[in-house]
Structure formats: C-alpha cells, structure tokens
Amino acid sequence: MARTDLMSRAQAGDGEAFRALTEPHRRELQVHCYRMLGSFQDAEDALQDTMLAAWRGLERFDGRASLRTWLYRIATNRCLDTLRSARRRPAKQWDIPGVEPPEPTGLGEVHWLEPYPDALLDGAISVPLGPEARYEQNESISLAFVTALQILPPRQLAILILRDVLGFHANEVADMLDTTVESVKSALKRARAGMQRRLPATAAREQPPASGSPAEDAIVAKFVSAYESADIDALVALLTDDVFMSMPPIPLEYQGRDSVVRFFAFVFGTIQRFELVPTRANGQPAFGVYRHTPTGIRGSGIFVLTLAGDRIGAITRFENTVLPLFGLPQSLPSAQ
Structure with missing residues (x-):
C-alpha cells in the first residue's frame, strides 16, 4: 500500500x-x-x-x-x-x-536510572x-x-x-x-x-572488547566464577584501580578498588551463595543475580558490567524489580 x-x-x-x-x-x-x-x-x-x-x-x-x-x-x-x-x-x-x-x-545523583534490555x-x-x-x-x-x-x-x-x-x-x-x-x-x-x-x-579508559567476542566471554566467565564462589581475591584481580560501583535507586556509590572490594567482602560475608544468569543491558554484559535463602533461590537484582580492556571498570547493580524487563524470573528452582 x-x-x-x-x-x-x-x-x-x-x-x-x-x-x-x-x-x-x-x-x-x-x-x-x-x-x-x-x-x-x-x-x-x-x-x-x-x-x-x-x-x-x-x-x-x-x-x-x-x-x-x-x-x-x-x-x-x-x-x-x-x-x-x-x-x-x-x-x-x-x-x-x-x-x-x-x-x-x-552519593549518586541519578537514583532513577534503570537498565535497557539489549x-x-x-x-x-x-x-x-x-x-x-x-x-x-x-x-x-x-x-x-x-x-x-x-x-x-x-x-x-x-x-x-x-x-x-x-x-x-x-x-x-x-x-x-x-x-x-x-x-x-x-x-x-x-x-x-x-x-x-x-x-x-x-573516555581515558581502555576500550572494551567487542560484544560477544572471546575476550569479552573470558572476562564474563571469570566474573561469574569469582562471584558464585565468593572468591574475593579472584574478583580483585578483575577490577581496574578506579573501578566504580553504584546501585540505583539506592544512592550509595563506591569509587576505587579498595572501596568496591570492601563492599563485596561485606556482601560475601552476609550472603554466601549466589547464582548469576547471563543477559545483556545497554550493550554491556549483565546478569540476573540470585541469592540462596532458606526458602529458595531469590532474585536480588541485575548487575551490569562496564568493561575496560581485559578488566571491569564499573559495576552497576539494579534492584530485582527490573528482572521481568529481561524475561528473568523472581526466583530460580532449587536443586533436587
């Protein structure tokens, strides 16, 4: 017509x-x-x-x-x-x-930020x-x-x-x-x-590897392994010196490797077991994050990684209300 x-x-x-x-x-x-x-x-x-x-x-x-x-x-x-x-x-x-x-x-100014599914x-x-x-x-x-x-x-x-x-x-x-x-x-x-x-x-950071490339896959696999095993040393090795972490809508921000590592050491000490489900947001690697609880494996949010060369330059954590945007459930089935 x-x-x-x-x-x-x-x-x-x-x-x-x-x-x-x-x-x-x-x-x-x-x-x-x-x-x-x-x-x-x-x-x-x-x-x-x-x-x-x-x-x-x-x-x-x-x-x-x-x-x-x-x-x-x-x-x-x-x-x-x-x-x-x-x-x-x-x-x-x-x-x-x-x-x-x-x-x-x-404290972050842009607390209304949400991710956009790839x-x-x-x-x-x-x-x-x-x-x-x-x-x-x-x-x-x-x-x-x-x-x-x-x-x-x-x-x-x-x-x-x-x-x-x-x-x-x-x-x-x-x-x-x-x-x-x-x-x-x-x-x-x-x-x-x-x-x-x-x-x-x-702009001064190294460029990230190409989306879906073996280099990107390697960093992502190392992050998943470190996080799911609560291996703080392995996580430290993946972070840039000036790594930045934010978690909108909670305005807390952590700048620099030492500060971010303290936060994750706190998380790993509070919740010992996690599972990560891969997805993508804003053209970047992302994960649905699930924590083991006495009543099941519950979704706690989405992580989006900003890569810089072969390391991670920023981690943005969003709350679990955004999981449905990515077709992810609020809980995972427990292993039998």
Missing part, C-alpha cells in the same frame, strides 16, 4: 493505517525517550503519550517535515514535560534491617543517522553515557541527543523545540562542555 494512501487513511481515523505508519519508528523512539529520561518505565510512559498525541494530532500533520522527524518532535517535548514536572522515583534507603553496608565514597535494541540503534552525529550508537546507549546525560539541564539534554546522537540539523532541532538556530547552537556548546566534564575518566 502506498505511503500516501496510508497517511490519508490514518488521518481519516484508520487505526490500522496509523499503526502501519508509526510502528517502524516505535522502538527507536523508545530508546530516544530512554536516553532523555534514564528510566525504562518513564521512557515507556513517554512513548505511550507520544503515540497518543500523534494519533490525536495526525490530521494536522502537513508533511513539511518527515513523519519520523514529526514523531521525534512530539517525543522530545513529552520527555521535556516529564523532566520539568520532576516526576522521578525517589531515592531508596538501604533496606536490610540490622545490616549496615560499608561507608560509601559518595533484546529491545534490535532495529533501534541501527537507524540511519544525520551527517552531524558525533557518537557511535552503542556508546550512546551505555550506562555511563545515559547517566552523564541526566546531569544536563533538560533543554541542553534534548539538544545534545538530537544533534550529536541522532544527527538532526540545527534548523530541524530549532523547529522541534520552537526556538532559534542560534539558541540551539548555544545550548549545544554548553551541553558538550557538561558532557566533557562528566565523561573524561570514562
């Missing part, structure tokens, strides 16, 4: 035609909302709002911009509304009664980019990058993603945000400076 015919039918109220027009863009729009909001659930809510607004406003679509650009305009402004409303899940306090973790080296990235980060995109798509979905984005003021955040990640022209971005090209350029300059302040240490 010709695209013009689909558009005519959709503008006349044909829901099937609307879905046929918008479905090819749905996944990339969800990733766009995720980059802006840092939360999978917030991104899904923003995507639903975007599609509803597009459906209600389609009769006003005049074709001056492409349908894809028009949808990005709606999605970006829905995300900006969310950011300005400050509807964020609150930070969560450490919640194991009678058990106090080691003193953290800092299984949903197919077709979302292989979209054609504009000529002015500055980042590789895999880099721009990494946890370090998405976290750094969250520190930017909302308008700078939107402009940097639209210009440097997706490669839209300055005049297209100005139209999306109802502003001037000069304002876009000025905000982009400030946003780039902000990202540079946030990411310099990450």
Whole structure:
C-alpha cells in the first residue's frame, strides 16, 4: 500500500493505517525517550503519550517535515514535560534491617536510572543517522553515557541527543523545540562542555572488547566464577584501580578498588551463595543475580558490567524489580 494512501487513511481515523505508519519508528523512539529520561518505565510512559498525541494530532500533520522527524518532535517535548514536572522515583534507603553496608565514597545523583534490555535494541540503534552525529550508537546507549546525560539541564539534554546522537540539523532541532538556530547552537556548546566534564575518566579508559567476542566471554566467565564462589581475591584481580560501583535507586556509590572490594567482602560475608544468569543491558554484559535463602533461590537484582580492556571498570547493580524487563524470573528452582 502506498505511503500516501496510508497517511490519508490514518488521518481519516484508520487505526490500522496509523499503526502501519508509526510502528517502524516505535522502538527507536523508545530508546530516544530512554536516553532523555534514564528510566525504562518513564521512557515507556513517554512513548505511550507520544503515540497518543500523534494519533490525536495526525490530521494536522502537513508533511513539511518527515513523519519520523514529526514523531521525534512530539517525543522530545513529552520527555521535556516529564523532566520539568520532576516526576522521578525517589531515592531508596538501604533496606536490610540490622545490616549496615560499608561507608560509601559518595552519593549518586541519578537514583532513577534503570537498565535497557539489549533484546529491545534490535532495529533501534541501527537507524540511519544525520551527517552531524558525533557518537557511535552503542556508546550512546551505555550506562555511563545515559547517566552523564541526566546531569544536563533538560533543554541542553534534548539538544545534545538530537544533534550529536541522532544527527538532526540545527534548523530541524530549532523547529522541534520552537526556538532559534542560534539558541540551539548555544545550548549545544554548553551541553558538550557538561558532557566533557562528566565523561573524561570514562573516555581515558581502555576500550572494551567487542560484544560477544572471546575476550569479552573470558572476562564474563571469570566474573561469574569469582562471584558464585565468593572468591574475593579472584574478583580483585578483575577490577581496574578506579573501578566504580553504584546501585540505583539506592544512592550509595563506591569509587576505587579498595572501596568496591570492601563492599563485596561485606556482601560475601552476609550472603554466601549466589547464582548469576547471563543477559545483556545497554550493550554491556549483565546478569540476573540470585541469592540462596532458606526458602529458595531469590532474585536480588541485575548487575551490569562496564568493561575496560581485559578488566571491569564499573559495576552497576539494579534492584530485582527490573528482572521481568529481561524475561528473568523472581526466583530460580532449587536443586533436587
């Protein structure tokens, strides 16, 4: 069916035609909302709002911009509304009664961060980019990058993603945000400076091995072996000197090998047996983490590893509420 015919039918109220027009863009729009909001659930809510607004406003679509650009305009402004409303899940306090973790080296600002399952990235980060995109798509979905984005003021955040990640022209971005090209350029300059302040240490690290490569598999296998056997010495050997650990929505952060090792020594001393189930998040190796308890093997969360060369440069731990996003159960069957 010709695209013009689909558009005519959709503008006349044909829901099937609307879905046929918008479905090819749905996944990339969800990733766009995720980059802006840092939360999978917030991104899904923003995507639903975007599609509803597009459906209600389609009769006003005049074709001056492409349908894809028009949808990005709606999605970006829905995300900006969310950011300005400050509807964020609150930070969560450490919640194991009678058990106090080691003193953290800092408290995280981006406690609403959630992981994005790699299984949903197919077709979302292989979209054609504009000529002015500055980042590789895999880099721009990494946890370090998405976290750094969250520190930017909302308008700078939107402009940097639209210009440097997706490669839209300055005049297209100005139209999306109802502003001037000069304002876009000025905000982009400030946003780039902000990202540079946030990411310099990450940029200086060794590059991670290729996804699914033997080198990546070797590091992952060593981590699983060390963690499941509670072998603190083997774990130490895998960490960079400046390794960083965070655990949103709990704001505790641990910077440096000694600090991270103290945390894991505390964990291994409190809970002796774990099982790790492999998955992937944000283009990085990840695991569902399960702990043995008297009543069964219970899911305690997701670990996402940031690799640097042949070692681990960061570990991000998310709570067990995100397990279903990865198709992982809340508990594992006990061995008979």
